[in-house]
Amino acid sequence: VGPGRAGPRAAAGPGRAGADAVSAPAQGGGSAVIDMENMDDTSGSSFEDMGEMHQRMKEEEEEEAEGEAGAGEEEDGEFLGMKGLRGQLGRQVADQMWQVGKRQASRAFSLYANIDILRPYFDVEPVQVRARLLESMIPVKMINFPQKIAGELYGPLMLVFTLVAILLHGMKTSDTIIREGTLMGTAIGTCFGYWLGVSSFMYFLAYLCNAQITMVQMLSLLGYGLFGHCITLFVTYNIHFHSLFYIFWLVVGGLSTLRMVAVLVSRTVGHTQRLILCGTLAALHMLFLLYLHFAYHKVVEGILDTLEGPNMPPFQRVARDIPVVSNAVLNTTAKAIALTL
Amino acid sequence: RHYGGYEYPQQGGFVPPDMMQQQQPYTGQIYQPTQSYTPASAQSFYGSNFEDEPPLLEELGINFDHIWQKTLTVLHPLKVADGSIMNETDLAGPMVFCLAFGATLLLAGKIQFGYVYGISAIGCLGMFCLLNLMSVTGVSFGCVASVLGYCLLPMILLSSFAIVFSLQGMMGIILTAGIIGWCSFSASKIFISALAMEGQQLLVAYPCALLYGVFALISVF
Numbered sequence: 001v002g003p004g005r006a007g008p009r010a011a012a013g014p015g016r017a018g019a020d021a022v023s024a025p026a027q028g029g030g031s032a033v034i035d036m037e038n039m040d041d042t043s044g045s046s047f048e049d050m051g052e053m054h055q056r057m058k059e060e061e062e063e064e065a066e067g068e069a070g071a072g073e074e075e076d077g078e079f080l081g082m083k084g085l086r087g088q089l090g091r092q093v094a095d096q097m098w099q100v101g102k103r104q105a106s107r108a109f110s111l112y113a114n115i116d117i118l119r120p121y122f123d124v125e126p127v128q129v130r131a132r133l134l135e136s137m138i139p140v141k142m143i144n145f146p147q148k149i150a151g152e153l154y155g156p157l158m159l160v161f162t163l164v165a166i167l168l169h170g171m172k173t174s175d176t177i178i179r180e181g182t183l184m185g186t187a188i189g190t191c192f193g194y195w196l197g198v199s200s201f202m203y204f205l206a207y208l209c210n211a212q213i214t215m216v217q218m219l220s221l222l223g224y225g226l227f228g229h230c231i232t233l234f235v236t237y238n239i240h241f242h243s244l245f246y247i248f249w250l251v252v253g254g255l256s257t258l259r260m261v262a263v264l265v266s267r268t269v270g271h272t273q274r275l276i277l278c279g280t281l282a283a284l285h286m287l288f289l290l291y292l293h294f295a296y297h298k299v300v301e302g303i304l305d306t307l308e309g310p311n312m313p314p315f316q317r318v319a320r321d322i323p324v325v326s327n328a329v330l331n332t333t334a335k336a337i338a339l340t341l
Numbered sequence: 342r343h344y345g346g347y348e349y350p351q352q353g354g355f356v357p358p359d360m361m362q363q364q365q366p367y368t369g370q371i372y373q374p375t376q377s378y379t380p381a382s383a384q385s386f387y388g389s390n391f392e393d394e395p396p397l398l399e400e401l402g403i404n405f406d407h408i409w410q411k412t413l414t415v416l417h418p419l420k421v422a423d424g425s426i427m428n429e430t431d432l433a434g435p436m437v438f439c440l441a442f443g444a445t446l447l448l449a450g451k452i453q454f455g456y457v458y459g460i461s462a463i464g465c466l467g468m469f470c471l472l473n474l475m476s477v478t479g480v481s482f483g484c485v486a487s488v489l490g491y492c493l494l495p496m497i498l499l500s501s502f503a504i505v506f507s508l509q510g511m512m513g514i515i516l517t518a519g520i521i522g523w524c525s526f527s528a529s530k531i532f533i534s535a536l537a538m539e540g541q542q543l544l545v546a547y548p549c550a551l552l553y554g555v556f557a558l559i560s561v562f
Contacts, residue, residue: 115470115473115474118474119474122471122474122475123475124544125540125541125544126540126541126543126544129544154475154544158547158548158551161548161551162551165551165554165555165558168555168558169558172558172562173562184460184555
């Protein structure tokens with residue numbers, strides 16, 4: 001039991017040190033660099049631990065079996081004692097397994113669920129956010145020199161949530177009914193799916209076309225491009241004119257698309273590559289705005305034609321004009337009805 | 342039989358004062374009356390403990406004075422918030438406010454306790470992650486839930502207004518916008534005073550405004 005207990009503890013030492021070394025760079029100064037050397041620490045891996053423990057358990061059981069065979073005559077008196085020892089062994093094994101499992105889980109958790117990696121991307125001032133929002137609508141002119149993209153995630157995240165809120169508002173005012181799922185789930189799924197999915201796809205294309213852009217920059221670029229979508233939808237969900245929507249789609253959507261396209265072009269070399277990247281981005285961006293307008297607010301047009309609006313006056317009875325008929329006809333009709341009844 | 346101070350066990354169980362004494366030893370297990378009849382445990386600690394017991398509210402952690410102070414802080418948006426009031430996590434007040442919000446919605450004909458619960462849980466989680474990323478010192482989930490729950494109080498005013506008047510006209514839009522602004526302004530004021538994040542009040546207020554906007558959406562529609 002002595003050497004058995006010392007084994008896992010010895011393995012725990014370097015394991016813990018490894019975990020500390022991993023978390024330390026993130027705590028000191030907020031750098032997002034993880035020291036990869038210390039991650040390759042398999043001395044505390046569960047397979048080896050389990051293998052070691054299993055081996056020791058087997059050896060101990062063999063020893064115990066020999067002891068039991070030898071002391072078989074005294075079993076009557078020490079029956080409870082032997083059983084107690086077996087139970088204690090079982091409990092120790094369970095305890096050790098629990099410790100190892102817990103250590104593994106906490107190490108994995110502290111490594112993968114460490115949101116401190118994202119900390120530098122949220123370090124912004126309100127002035128910066130406002131400046132970037134306005135800049136996202138202004139196309140740059142200089143495309144021969146790679147344009148700077150702010151690798152920031154606060155603005156894009158807030159814009160995605162704003163889009164979710166606007167979609168919800170639009171769905172509620174038009175009484176859209178979602179049959180499979182909830183309004184909130186649909187809105188969140190659509191907006192986050194677009195932001196994350198199209199960013200990943202564009203990053204993949206950028207990798208193929210040799211563009212110089214990182215994933216965070218792509219997320220940031222696309223996220224700020226949603227500012228135009230938010231403005232357009234906010235206005236056109238409340239003022240219902242088709243032509244107004246098309247004007248906004250072209251002007252506002254177009255401006256934000258031009259900005260994103262110009263930034264990408266400045267970071268890509270080669271005509272074909274530029275065409276592929278920018279064509280895809282422009283198409284996806286503009287089509288998404290079209291989709292959002294038509295899929296989530298279509299019902300309102302039908303309602304507007306028949307109703308005055310949400311604050312309808314109660315149903316009113318209007319007298320119909322009855323054509324003038326002679327008394328004789330009326331009397332005959334009344335008698336006929338009375339007979340049939 | 343020695344029941345440890347149980348003076349007359351032979352009689353028909355008529356011992357009301359001792360009965361009460363025995364049923365509330367300070368073990369925090371008031372719902373297990375059978376425990377009080379075991380002689381071994383009852384022997385050691387019931388004689389002097391009835392006087393030493395803390396009051397029930399203190400045991401539960403409900404401090405009415407603090408609740409009132411925090412409520413006043415929320416209701417006066419221009420009053421400077423004290424950063425230390427959020428040191429102890431108090432979820433009794435927010436729980437009452439959420440239930441009151443659900444109750445006022447019920448009075449307006451909307452049975453949406455589930456939505457209130459789900460949105461407040463997800464919203465608190467989102468704000469917790471965001472504030473942990475944005476602040477130098479971290480923040481606990483209980484603190485975030487507590488602040489967001491207290492700042493729900495003006496939203497109760499909005500939903501009680503919605504019982505009588507419809508909020509879908511221009512008046513309703515202005516009132517809703519005002520109440521959302523009030524809630525998010527109070528919440529961000531408390532957060533930045535508790536986390537020492539000067540200059541970032543607008544950045545904290547905006548996500549709060551989005552969250553309270555969803556609550557307002559439930560009230561209005």
